[in-house]
Amino acid sequence: MAELAAGNAEVAIPGVVAEDRIAVATQWQLIWWRFRKHKLAVGGTLVLIAFYGVALFADFFAYVDPTESEAQRSLMAPQPIHWIDEGSFRPYVHALKGTRDPLTFKRVYVPDTSTKIPVTFFGHGEPWQLLGFIPTDRHLLAVEGAKTSESLFLMGTDTHGRDLWSRLMYATRTSMTIGLVSVALSLVLGVVLGGVSGYFGGAIDTVIQRIIEILRSIPTIPLWMGLAAALPADWSVVQVYFAITIIISLIGWTELARVVRGRFISLKQEDFVMAAELLGCSKTRIIFRHMVPSFISHIIAATTLAIPAIIISETSLSFLGLGLRPPAISWGVLLQDAQNIQSLVISPWLLLPSLAVIIAVLAFNFMGDGIRDAADPYL
């Protein structure tokens, strides 16, 4: 509320009042004011909110079961939705008939233009549970008078006839959360080791810095591949998920540790820290009451900028078949189908999930850049 009122004041009387406002604003308000001026960063944030919305309500945005396969529907091209029916807004799709090309034996699908299957928003489909406990059967899209799984193919289907759109929704959930879980682990390692390194200095600092330098000079992908391949083949999807996040964060914490260490070292020389020391504050109080609040925004920026690298790592590993394994669905797992050039040329839509990867990574980069610029008062 305070922000809203302050925002109005700026519009009404710029100049003197604005300066007063800055003088009494909290650090977080200042950061927010600077951040919202950064158009790209705000845009990136909105995109990310949308992505996490999809991750949270994947069952709603998907319209069929992502694992339901049907050989009769393999490799269908994305199907256009006709929005206008006889002059009014009434979306529909044509039914598709699958036949085999007598020459190439490829399955071809011909729309049957005499039928119109109406498409509705927020219609009824397969039952699912909102937030895991509220039963519902509403989906973003549904069809009337036919089975959704037999008639709606927004992004086409893969080789097993599974609907790519629905799979992409669930993959977004996996890939976006793996980024968060993994960055949380890296953050713990980075803050503890970087903090210890920067605060105490001396021999501990040297050792930790050497470890970081060593880790940074090792090519990571081969190492990740080796560790991931050593995971037992009989592990469940959940076990592999957590193992992969741990493997990625074990090597990825170094950048965060560097940022934290740099902050600690520069803050240690600030007058307010010395003042606290002279007043007899305990080490814990100095660190958590005086130092942490003044660099937490930098940590948030560094964390945001670390997530895209993690997402790319997971996608790459899964793409190679060494990360998450089917039946798990992630962006990398989806892209595995697009691995060879033959299948790509025949069915280029299999590459569509890559757009999700690129957009998510860009959005994280924009948001991270925005936070970093906003958090640095000396820029």
Place this chain on the structure above:
Amino acid sequence: MLNYIVRRLMLAVLTVWAISVLSFMIIHLPPGDYVTSYIASMSASGSAVSEGEAQALREQLGLDKPITVQYAKWMGLILQGNFGMAMEWGRPVSDVIGDRLTLTMVISVAAIIFTWGIALPIGIYSAVYPYSFLDYAFTFIGFIGLAIPGFLLALVVMYVGFAWFGTSVGGLFSPDFIEASWSLEKVWDLTKHLPIPAIVLGVAGTAQLIRIMRSNLLDELRKPYVMTARARGLPEYRVIMRYPVRVALNPFVSTIGYLLPYVVSGSIIVSLVLSLPTVGPLLLKALIAQDMFLAGTIILLLGVMTVIGTFISDMLLMWVDPRIRFGRE
């Protein structure tokens, strides 16, 4: 100066040691020891290993001893140049890897040369004409370059090459040269095939370097000495190229320390998509076949090569940057 060299050298040795421990761990992570899986793979291919042979192999590798002794024995063998046998191939690991490791490094170095060659002029342009149309265009392309994982870019290049130009852009040699022994023609053929993998590998690094170069040079150009130079009537070209660019270039050289591991890392996965004869496809095959001995050796050798490359670049940095040469960092 000597101090610097010694420190770098010690760090390199430490890193090699850390890599060897990690590789050793990877070899030993899966259940069962190397000999068990060796016997399994030999019997799968039809040839049996006798109990005596297995025992001899176990003794040679010290598999009945504690893990530290095993590590020492393994390192001993490797230092003698004996990398063991690659199961699937039935040949010594060094035979299987040799050329592929060299090609991995050739591609990585080509990618870095590309990165520098592109990032330097663009970085200078963007800093000299900030907020111009081209600056924005380069920044935009740079962001996209950062956001596209290497393997995706490789896929897209393959697709475009195949669907629009009807050629396969994969591979490093023309069919005539794949089996040929090394000759000048083969090297020329390799050079002709290098640009595409080098570009695919270099794009992400280039995007980063442009940003670094731009912000460094922008800082430098604001400094008073630049104004002094202008006031004294130096031609604009000399004002920029002679001093600020030289100063801004230093972080450029120092980034190779992490650029090289990054590019080598990326080459593994890009090679798979573009089917380049590097260690990448070999490593994946070995890992999927659970031939951890071959995989561990590849990871070790890749790591060592990277460390050597980084060390060389550190020496280069010393040559470029007088502050390091004279012992002030």
